[in-house]
Amino acid sequence: MSVTGIVLAAGAGSRAGGPKVLRTSEDGTPWLHLACAALRDGGCREVIVVLGAQADAAAALVPRGALPVVASDWAEGQSASLKVGLAAAATSGADAAVLSLVDMPNMTAAAVARVIAAAADDPRDALARARYGDSPGHPVYLGRDHWGAIGEEVTGDSGAREYLESHLTLAVDCTDLGGGEDVDA
Numbered sequence: 001m002s003v004t005g006i007v008l009a010a011g012a013g014s015r016a017g018g019p020k021v022l023r024t025s026e027d028g029t030p031w032l033h034l035a036c037a038a039l040r041d042g043g044c045r046e047v048i049v050v051l052g053a054q055a056d057a058a059a060a061l062v063p064r065g066a067l068p069v070v071a072s073d074w075a076e077g078q079s080a081s082l083k084v085g086l087a088a089a090a091t092s093g094a095d096a097a098v099l100s101l102v103d104m105p106n107m108t109a110a111a112v113a114r115v116i117a118a119a120a121d122d123p124r125d126a127l128a129r130a131r132y133g134d135s136p137g138h139p140v141y142l143g144r145d146h147w148g149a150i151g152e153e154v155t156g157d158s159g160a161r162e163y164l165e166s167h168l169t170l171a172v173d174c175t176d177l178g179g180g181e182d183v184d185a
Helices: 031-042 055-059 078-089 109-118 144-153 161-166
Strands: 003-009 046-051 066-070 096-101 127-132 135-143 170-173
Touching: 003 031, 003 078, 031 046, 031 096, 031 109, 031 135, 046 055, 046 078, 055 066, 066 078, 078 096, 078 144, 096 109, 096 144, 109 127, 109 135, 109 170, 135 144, 135 161, 144 161
Parallel strands: 003 046, 003 096, 046 066, 127 170
Antiparallel strands: 096 135, 127 135
């Protein structure tokens, strides 16, 4: 099974005082590096980073080996970034994409691996989503057979949430792995 990771990192971070893609952890590691490492170490063959707000400054933070793409219409919401990420992934032979957000610096490679493993029986048709307690979260696994429909249906800032809720989506308990919260500060 071949999986492409996609980091959605295009937003302006208006609640956080600026683009989260430019944030770093206490030790100075860019959140973008943490997101890419979790995807790569969790089983993604390649990683795509979707940039938008302050894309030029953010591009300097994209780690070696990750492919930066820019969502020029990023201000329309997370759906614009998702469409650009899936379009970039469609140029590969990947069976699936695993989505993450740049503002989840504590998401683990173990959570990515667990979500990918849950979809292994039908990699191109499966949908899976990490769950932390009672809350759905990231990473999110999207089998390639769903990419076109998702791209057509998503709008605004909801990303693939409605699509996932209206289709059979495996809930993968990752509570014990922690790291499921996004950081708005």
